[in-house]
Amino acid sequence: MSTSGPLPVLGVSTDEIVSSLRAMPPAQGATLTSAVHCVLDTVAVAIAAADEAVVQAVLRDALEEGGHSRSSVWGHAASLTPAQAARVNGTAAHALDFDDVSSLMEGHPSAPLLPAVLAMAESRGASGHQLLDAFVVGFEAEALVGRLVSPTHYADGFHSTATVGALGAAVGASRLLDLPHEAWLDALGIAASRAAGLKSMFGTMTKSLQVGAAAESGLRAALLAARGVDSDKDVLASSQGFRTTLSDESGVPERWGWRRSAVNDVLFKFHAACYLTHSAVEGARALAREGLSPTEVSSIVLLVPPGHLAVCNIESPRTPLEGKFSLRFTTAMALTGRTLGEEDFTSDNLGAPDVVSLMERTTVRARDTNTIRSSQVTVTLTDGTTRVVEVDVNRPTPEDELALREESLVAKFRSLVTPRLGAAATEELLLAVLDLPRSPDLTRLTQALTNAPAPPPTS
Structure with missing residues (x-):
């Protein structure tokens, strides 16, 4: 104790x-x-x-x-x-x-x-x-x-x-x-x-x-x-x-x-990016583990706490360092199965066709309250169905x-x-x-x- x-x-x-x-x-x-x-x-x-x-x-x-x-x-x-x-x-x-x-x-x-x-x-x-x-x-x-x-x-x-x-x-x-x-x-x-x-x-x-x-x-x-x-x-x-x-x-x-x-x-961080991206990343990783293929994705909506928008919402990162502060980029990498280790934040991944394609289909929106710390990932598939995952990584370790x-x-x-x-x-x-x-x-x-x-x- x-x-x-x-x-x-x-x-x-x-x-x-x-x-x-x-x-x-x-x-x-x-x-x-x-x-x-x-x-x-x-x-x-x-x-x-x-x-x-x-x-x-x-x-x-x-x-x-x-x-x-x-x-x-x-x-x-x-x-x-x-x-x-x-x-x-x-x-x-x-x-x-x-x-x-x-x-x-x-x-x-x-x-x-x-x-x-x-x-x-x-x-x-x-x-x-x-x-x-x-x-x-x-x-x-x-x-x-x-x-x-x-x-x-x-x-x-x-x-x-x-x-x-x-x-x-x-x-x-x-x-x-x-x-x-x-x-x-x-x-x-x-x-x-x-x-x-x-x-x-x-x-x-x-x-x-x-x-x-x-x-x-x-x-x-x-x-x-x-x-x-x-x-x-x-x-x-x-x-x-x-x-x-x-x-x-x-x-x-x-x-x-x-x-x-x-x-x-x-x-503790287990992805080499801004911690405020991690709830969305974990949501995207959960969908990838369930077998969701990036080719099935029609659109992605990330619903995040309002404060995230001023910290980690670089829409089109130009450098790997900027990529660590981009909800679109980190979520796209997670959906494509990348682990988001330091080795994944590269110029090659910034321009990778599968990542760029998912980023272009991703919209980031703010919640209407600061009291909810989780992030919600909503993926609409090409067949019209949706998949929703909500994750909060702010839980201390018992x-x-x-x-x-x-x-x-x-x-x-x-x-x-x-x-x-x-x-x-x-x-x-x-x-x-x-x-x-x-x-x-x-x-x-x-x-x-x-x-x-x-x-x-x-x-």
Whole structure:
């Protein structure tokens, strides 16, 4: 069972929130397992993205910048300063848009958080359990801040993964540094002043770049607070602070004071596309499994929550990255039997006749309410009959299904990491992650993370 108990958050002041976060007991049980699963998934998607153009560019920039190297670059035989490593690894963790999801945060929690806390933990000689504990507390902060500013923050165009993620990274780093209460307040204020991220960047390399910047900002915020830099100590509630400036919300949010750690409600991606496409994808896959042939399809109607239209409704994607934010493209690929792994998001598939033909017959419509999170796929066949499937992928994993989830995550891990590291090194990294709760230090993990090709030249 989760052992966090009801969180004693009574209001919305930064002081109360920090008090509740600092009072969280050391992670254990299902909460610890969920944290391990997040680490497993995040390092896998980051290593798989090691050769992506944006990751290479950020890594070259950091190598050219130089500094006192103490933290590992995942998937590269290199090390950087903690802040640089957080920036590079955070960019990589989000580059494929294959990383985990939190509906409480309205974003991707681990991509900005884990790179910050792991870089800090490695440089400070922390244990595996200390790393996981800091991760859980940072995750909780992301969920709490996410609730404070939802739904208008995201709806107005802010990329919560980058904005809210910076504050979660600051909290996780503050936990590792064992900062006093006042310094936690300062770290949140510093991180809030640097938090940035725009949804207009979706479909571009800057979407992942701003997540790497969030990881770096959160780590730097904690370090600067430890050095005595002060800030607005009620940045989450003050006039012209984070909440009042970046959202239209007020009062006590929905789901405030949930009874278990937010990390237990994490959602994982098993398709390499925007998570908001996944309900429709699963609906299309269900129809394909039932024997529906694309040649039988006359038209397709996707009925989705209204917010999806501003996020993943690129009608005619021009690049594989844009394809990850196209309901038409991802649904068409699912109906044709493609698995939607990273290998399926290619220029060839963007122009494949069977995919293009289905996209041209697909219409995306918004539901008339935001309260229903599922997506409905309605296929009209050439004989006039219709097939309807409705799917909601936003269901957290019950504790009695954690072992099954781990099996799926291990399979995903191997498929992503093996091409980069090879089979033997992949298995060593897998064991190093799974053994984190019992690891006295992070040496085994960091060695396994860097058992990889040399970094690119800086020129």
